[in-house]
Structure formats: C-alpha cells, structure tokens
Amino acid sequence: MISLPSGFHSHVANIGIKDDTDDFVVVAADRPVPTAAVFTKSRFAGASVTLSRAHVADGTSRAVVVISKNSNVATGQQGIDDAAEVAASVAERLDDDAASVLVTSTGVIGRRYPMERVRAGIAAVPNPLTQTDATRAARGMMTTDTVVKLSEATVDGSAARVVGMAKGVGMIEPDMATHISLLFTDADVSSSVLDAVFRRVVDRTFNCVSIDTDTSTSDSSIVMASGAAGAVDLDAFESALYDVCLDLTKQIARDGEGANSLIEVRVDEALDTAQAKRVAKAIVNSPLVKTAVHGGDPNWGRVAMAIGKCSDDTDIDQERVVIRFGTTEVYPRLLDDRALADLSSYMKSDHVVIHVTLSTGGADATVYGCDLSDTYVRFNADYTT
C-alpha cells in the first residue's frame, strides 16, 4: 500500500454511479494549499473541466473530487449546475469555500449525473477525512482501466514525497494532460513555482502519450503541495515529480485498451523538439504501425510511411534517415529473411522501442503508445450497449 504524503487525507466510496465498485473519491489537504493544474483543450470540454479551471485560477485549492463512470460532458446548463453543486456540497462538508474544491469526472459522454445518489454520497463524507490509502483512491478513479496506476518518489535531500495516481485507457491523446492524473506532495512549494515546474513536466510526460489519437473532453492533471515536509531543493523536486509522471505515463500506455505492448518511439537528431515529437507521434499513432506490432509483423516499411506523412517537414530526406527497432537497424539496411524473423520476435515483446534518427538537427523527443488489437475494436464497438 502506498499512502498519501503528509498533510492529505481521503474518502473513497461507492455511491452507485454505474455499479458497485468505488466511484467517488475526495482527497483533501488540511487547509487550502498551492495547486497547479492543466486541462484538455477540447472545444467540448466537460462541466468539471470548466469549473476546476476557474477554481484553480488563484493557485490554491483544498480538495479534489473524482466522480467515475459518468463524464458529465455535453449535458448543457444542467451539467454545469450539477458540477457546481458537487463542489459546493463537498466544500460544506470540509467547512471551506466552494471555490476551493476541484472536480474531475470521466465516463460516458452525454448523460447527466444521478444527482440523488451523488447527494447521498456527499452527505456521507466524514469531517475530518481520515483515510490515507493512495492505492484505494487510485482504484476509485478507474473506469475501464484494468490496473491501478500509481507511482511515488522521494525528493532527494528531504523527507518530502510525491505520490501520483492516474486513470485512462482509451480516448487518450492528451493535449494538455492525461485523462485524469492527480499528484500529491508534502514538499513546500509555492503556487507559482509549482505551476511552472508542473507544466514543464507534463509536456515531457502526459503530453507524450497517445493510445488512439482521440483527445478526451475530460483531461485534467492536478498537483497539490501540502508543505507538511518542509522546503526542498527545486531541481530535486522537479526530478521526483518527473519520475512519478513518467512512470504513470508508461503505465497508461501499457494499459491502453486491448493493448499487449508498450511502444516507445524515440526520435533524435531532429531540427527541434517540435519536429521530433511530430514525427514520433506520427509513428506511434499510425494504425498500420500499431497493428504490425500487435501481430509481430516485421513490416518496418510502415514506419517509413509514417515518417513520410510529416510532409511539411521538407528538411527530412529519406536518404539520411535511419530506422531501428531496439538496436537493430532496418533502414537503409534492408533485412534478409533471418533478420526479419528476429524482428518479428522482437515486435512480439511487451516493450517495443522504435528509434528514428532524422539527421536534420540536434533535438530529440520520446513518446509512448501501444499496439492496436481486435480487442480494442470489439471493446469500443460494444462500449455503451
């Protein structure tokens, strides 16, 4: 069991949103604390995102609420009113202001919260909160996730810890943060520093994962710092936060709907980081690359195809590109039958690294994704029905 950092307590329960598993989570600091958050850029952002974006604008918050298995997205004014009621009611239980509570929610789009059950669930929130089990909180966030996604790190040179939890298996190509990820630390960090550090870290972690190119309407990534463990070295703090976020990123990619393999795409010697990321995303998002990995089909030409899709990058010259799977060069060196058989074996492993050297500059980037399986298709063809 991983516990929350000092200064945080939780309440996790089933309130009957969809079935009898935990679907309601509150994690609260003992007082309003520095908080940073990034949210989806979707034009169909959910009511929770709109509310939380406003409530975190002052750089502090007291608590974050997660309601699972209903996203409260595309539900109109009623959905906005429901989100506001959730924040206000939870705040009342904590003797704090509505504006100090953030709300996140994922699940089916276009259905209203069952508010009677939500109200009953909130009425049962104890004051003060007493639980400290981060594992149970992480489990309470899950919708179709098959494993709990949890990670922790200590901040070098201090007693402070960073604990992170995330959920999300489909509709995952975050454009600011992943589906939902919550980070808690007892390091003492100011709001403005926390915000700057968090944005740098998110850009290199959650914004580098893609499962199916579909960007959620509910993406929210939030970090709260209780300060209970005192001051820390900021580089050590950023390093610990990065480690936790990267670990969660890989856990998300590996648990992609129907996925068997984590696909890691490294692009180096690129013009700039943006080009490296663009090419890497083109590869990790290609359905033909993803199905080839799923089947262990050594059809490396599909990686060449995916690089070629970046047609505005006219500095990319196919004569100077090198493509490797793991450490094995496949292009420009063409493989013989025996090497193709070896490549097929490698592609069936649970962690496939595709490494592309562009020879257009000195920048690099790494992104994470997963294979595309018939299970993904069957699962999503039958999701709400």
Added chain:
Amino acid sequence: MISLPSGFHSHVANIGIKDDTDDFVVVAADRPVPTAAVFTKSRFAGASVTLSRAHVADGTSRAVVVISKNSNVATGQQGIDDAAEVAASVAERLDDDAASVLVTSTGVIGRRYPMERVRAGIAAVPNPLTQTDATRAARGMMTTDTVVKLSEATVDGSAARVVGMAKGVGMIEPDMATHISLLFTDADVSSSVLDAVFRRVVDRTFNCVSIDTDTSTSDSSIVMASGAAGAVDLDAFESALYDVCLDLTKQIARDGEGANSLIEVRVDEALDTAQAKRVAKAIVNSPLVKTAVHGGDPNWGRVAMAIGKCSDDTDIDQERVVIRFGTTEVYPRLLDDRALADLSSYMKSDHVVIHVTLSTGGADATVYGCDLSDTYVRFNADYTT
C-alpha cells in the same frame, strides 16, 4: 464491361510479382496527349512517384504503367534505377521516349522489384496495344482490394466520356491524391486546362477520403485526355470528371479494409472550407467514432469528443453546435432509450451520414470514410507474414 475512351489501348498481364493474378497494366494513348497528375506529399515518396512527377512536368504523356503488389518504396538508388528501366523499356516497346511513360506502383514497402520477371513481362508487351477493356485494367491494379473500382460518365453535349479506375483499401488518407487512380477521357482538353480542372476535382473527391489516417508513399492520381472525341464544354467536362472521381472516392471508402459501412460526414455553417474539412476529418478519423459505427453503438458523444479535438478552432462553441445522424438530431437534444435504439439500428446500415452544423459561418465540406473493424486489425497484424 466498361471500355476505355477512344484513343486509348491497354495491355494487362500477370508477370509474377507475387502470385498468379494480373499485376502489370499498361494504358497508352496513340500519341503523347495532355496529362495532369497529383502525387503524395510523403517525405518517403516512392521511386515511381519521383519518376512520374518528373515525366509529367511537361503536361503530356504517352502511357501509364501500373505494377501491383510491390511499391518499390524505400529501396534506395537501386529502386530509382529500376523505375527508370521500367519506363525506358515500356517506351521502347511503344516506339516513344522514356520521358513519355509514367509509372505507378503499390504494395509492400522496402522490397525490390523482381527485375528478371519485370523485364520478361515488358518484353511481352505487344506493339501496338490492342485491348480496350477498362474493367480488366482496373482489376490488374488491385492489391488487397476486394472489388474493382471503376466509374464512367459522359460529357454533356458531346460524344466524349470519362473513365476512371482506382485501387486502395488501407494506408489511405491521401494528401494530394488517392493511392492510385487513373482517369482517361477522349475529350479534347489542353494540358493547362486539364491540370487546373483536375486539381479542383481531386481536392473535393480523393482528398476527402480517409480510411485509416495513414498516407501512402505511393499515392498517384493521373488523368490523360486523348482528344479523340473532340472539343467539349469545359463546365460539362469538369462535372463529368467530378462525378467519376466522387464515385471512385465512395467506392474506395466503402471497400476500406475490413469495413462494412460507408461513413459520410457533412459539416456545414463553418467559418471556411478548411475548418469544415478539419472538423469532418477529425470525426471520420476518430477510432472511437469508427468503432461505434462498426458495432452499432449509439455512443454519439464520441462525435462531440471528435469535434472538441479541433482545439485551435476557438470560434466553435459547444452551445451552438448541432449533431445529427442522418436526419435525427442527437445533440443538444439528448435521446431517450427508444431513440437510442433507433440510432443503433441506423448506425448498422451500410451508409451512415453524420451531419454537424457548427454555426461559425457559411462554408461546408463532406468527407468519406469507413468503420473500423477487428478484421482491419487482424488483416494488418498479419499482412506481410
């Protein structure tokens, strides 16, 4: 049987590229004629594309060669030399210059042509060509296509016809033209007019289809005008060419790998055509929308999600968007259970229309795609192996 327009003859044969089906097609005019062509923008464009782009630069050509089941892509200098040899050898059989012959080729990436068999096949090309069967030529272009894609139209007020043929079932999101499409007409049209008309038509047809977001390294779309039927009204000609290209576009979408349904996405009241196309593509390319159609899952919220992905279109306001399936509004009106059941039935039909009104302006666009099935995944997981 559809025959080629007057002034064209063909030669179709099996030369043993992969199996015993036709894999070698030559269609030639009786003399060099006005020709327009558009090609993939891929940075990994194949040797055939590079060669044909150069050979059509003067606006005329004598013949087009199709070699199927091997794309001659990512094959280095040897691939470039092989493509040049194909053009020169076919030209020799036709008593013409190498620069008058265009070459197109699709199939597996990263394998060289079996040049001994190619040479033998070219040596068997008769002079003059005598076949006129467009259906057999279209069949000779097929790789994993399950149906022949062929269309014809007459040019109003004239004896001229337009005959088009296309191939392509996967790696289809053309960025200039579709996988391979060949159009022939006996209308008398100059090179410069043909080029202008063709680019307008391609932009509204082949550039509006997407099966899997993967852009081929071999996309080539070519139109040749023999002039044998004399002068035509240019508006009538453009209309006939558009009808043929649109028909082929729908045939391609409907025959997408593993697909059961043609998905047509219409976006109207958009700021401009680019925005309409961007939103429509986001919908038609969403794996979650595609799998929902495949399973008849009335999960219309995924269309809202896909619209939301266009996060740079900040003028899109979810409060003013209307989403319909066929003629049935699903948002903002939320559906009751009976209406959801009706929607499920509609989504199982072989032609699903998704109609989105953005209320940001007066422009519109329509794009074409298909559902995503477990068959697509299985097929592409096992393609080369």
